[in-house]
Amino acid sequence: LIRTILGERIRFGLTSIDALLVALALYPAIRLFVYKPLAAEIAKRKQAEAEFRNIFDSSPNALLTIDAAHGTILRVSPQAERLFGYRVDELMNQSVDILVPKEIRQNHAELRKNYALHPQARPMGAGRDLFALKKDGGKVPVEIGLTPILDSRLIILTTVTDIHVRKEAEAQRDQALKAQEELIAVVSHEIKNPLTTMTSALELLKRTLPSQEPDATAQKLVKQMHSSVMRIIDITSDLLDLSRIEAGYLSLNPSLHNCHDLANEVIASFEHQAAEKKIRLETKIQPENLSVFCDKNRVLQVLTNLVGNAMKFTPPHGTIQVGAVLQEKGICFTVKDSGPGIPENQIERVFERFWQAKNRKIEGTGLGLYISKRIIAAHGGVIGARSESGKGSEFFFVLPTAKVEPAKTDSPESKAA
Numbered sequence: 001l002i003r004t005i006l007g008e009r010i011r012f013g014l015t016s017i018d019a020l021l022v023a024l025a026l027y028p029a030i031r032l033f034v035y036k037p038l039a040a041e042i043a044k045r046k047q048a049e050a051e052f053r054n055i056f057d058s059s060p061n062a063l064l065t066i067d068a069a070h071g072t073i074l075r076v077s078p079q080a081e082r083l084f085g086y087r088v089d090e091l092m093n094q095s096v097d098i099l100v101p102k103e104i105r106q107n108h109a110e111l112r113k114n115y116a117l118h119p120q121a122r123p124m125g126a127g128r129d130l131f132a133l134k135k136d137g138g139k140v141p142v143e144i145g146l147t148p149i150l151d152s153r154l155i156i157l158t159t160v161t162d163i164h165v166r167k168e169a170e171a172q173r174d175q176a177l178k179a180q181e182e183l184i185a186v187v188s189h190e191i192k193n194p195l196t197t198m199t200s201a202l203e204l205l206k207r208t209l210p211s212q213e214p215d216a217t218a219q220k221l222v223k224q225m226h227s228s229v230m231r232i233i234d235i236t237s238d239l240l241d242l243s244r245i246e247a248g249y250l251s252l253n254p255s256l257h258n259c260h261d262l263a264n265e266v267i268a269s270f271e272h273q274a275a276e277k278k279i280r281l282e283t284k285i286q287p288e289n290l291s292v293f294c295d296k297n298r299v300l301q302v303l304t305n306l307v308g309n310a311m312k313f314t315p316p317h318g319t320i321q322v323g324a325v326l327q328e329k330g331i332c333f334t335v336k337d338s339g340p341g342i343p344e345n346q347i348e349r350v351f352e353r354f355w356q357a358k359n360r361k362i363e364g365t366g367l368g369l370y371i372s373k374r375i376i377a378a379h380g381g382v383i384g385a386r387s388e389s390g391k392g393s394e395f396f397f398v399l400p401t402a403k404v405e406p407a408k409t410d411s412p413e414s415k416a417a
Contacts, residue, residue, distance in 0.1 A: 061161045064096070068116040068154040071096045071109065083162055085135035096158075101133050115156070119148035132160060141167045180243060187240060195233045202226040238367040242353075245374045252295040252378055259290040259324040259331065266303040267322060270311060278316045284323040292324075292331045292399050298375045299333075299399075302383075305368040306335040306395045313339035313393075330381065330400045337394075342387040350385055372397075 056063055062080035064073055076091045084091070084099060091098075100108045124130065124144035131139040145159040206222045244250050263283040274281050292299075303322065310320045318338040325332050342350065353370040376383040376397045383397035 059159075061159050064091075064158040064160065065149070066096050066156045066158055068112065068119070068148075068156050071112055074155065080160065083134075083140065083160065084132065090135075099132050101131055101139060112156075115146065116154055119150075119154060119156075121145070121147045140164055177248070183243070187236070191236055192233065192240075195229055195236065198229050199226065199233065202229060238371060241371045242367055245371065250374065250378055252298060254293050254295050254379070256291050256293050257296050257299075259292055259333070260285045260288060262292075262296070262299060262303065263322045263324060266300060266307055269304065270307055270320075273311055274320070277311070277314075279311065279314050280317075280319045282319060282321040284321055286323075286325045290324055290326055290331065292401075294379055294399055298379075302372040302375055302397065303333065303335065305372050309368065309395075310335055310337035310339065310393070313337065315339065326401075327398065330398045332396055332398045334394055334396045336392065338392045341389040341391050342385065342393050343389050344387075347385055347387060351383065 056075065056077055059077055059079060062083040063075075063077035064080055065075040066073055073091050073094050073096055076086075076088050080086075080091070081088060096112075097105050097108055122145075124146050130142050130144055132142045133139060141163050143161040143163055145161075147157040147159070149155040149157055202222055202225055206219065206226065209219050209222060241250075260283070263285060267281045267283060270281060307320060307322060314320055314337045319336075320338075321334070321336045323334040323336070325334075351369045351373045353367065373383050376399070379399050381397055381399040383395070385393060385395045387393035
């Protein structure tokens, strides 16, 4: 009988009771090897999704997830609501084109298609001004970052940053720079020109006055006036150069120049002053035909500043040498003097703006070396100093041997004042 019953069950299949008994018998194994791992994986995914949603919703920038194939908005962060003026339900499942200005909307689908062919994290529209369209029809300047998320379909995580505050600040800065440029032009014309006229008049007056008594006093006064006017001109030039540098209007017009000619031109301008102080001026150029590609007037300005400083500190019967030598890194110009030198703790500060050594009796604006540093930097070179207290100083700057292209005049950084 038992064999008959079992045979019939095997033949016609198990009953529901039998199936239940089998399931109960296998439940511990199913729970251990199937249910628990599956439940753990589900919980892990839910936690990751919750963390992503929390990060997504708390981002300070507007975030959107977009179906790359159709351009459909899948998820919207609260910041996107505030930026665009739409509610979440008004953006969900809508085309992202509703946030694109109408004048560029036609090309947007093609751009999205091209991105889908080579998805990678990158900014959108690099080098161009981008604008997003708000619900009220207004436009807001933005920066957009694209990050691909590869799932069963390509989804683009889009980060939209509102930059209207920065753009307003940049506009104000440009306006201030323009005003500064106009001020520089006015100061250059209204102050430097009269000072130059005064200098010429004093030179003429000095030549016409007798050098002997009883008019020697007049000669002395004219000389003092001439010295004061020249000092005002130097200060004005330094302040104008500082304004140009700070505003980004320092321009270069480089060409090829012989280093020996540059050194001789600077030396010649100090011959009279050197003779009065009984200072010997020398040049040392190696090789003799050494040439450099530079802005002649600006490099002469640097050399003049360095030699002028050396003249102030070199005692009578001292020596000042202007040199240039070809090195591996470029052409190195040097100005050496036999003055008292610079204390070691002050060497690093001599190129700072408005800095002057303590207990100095030499007058100056404290701008000459700072301006020189910026001029050499604009050439792609470096400037420095070496000194030992009581043994003189050596200032040097290195200009690259490679050709320096003239600065473009269509950018604020290179626009001439």
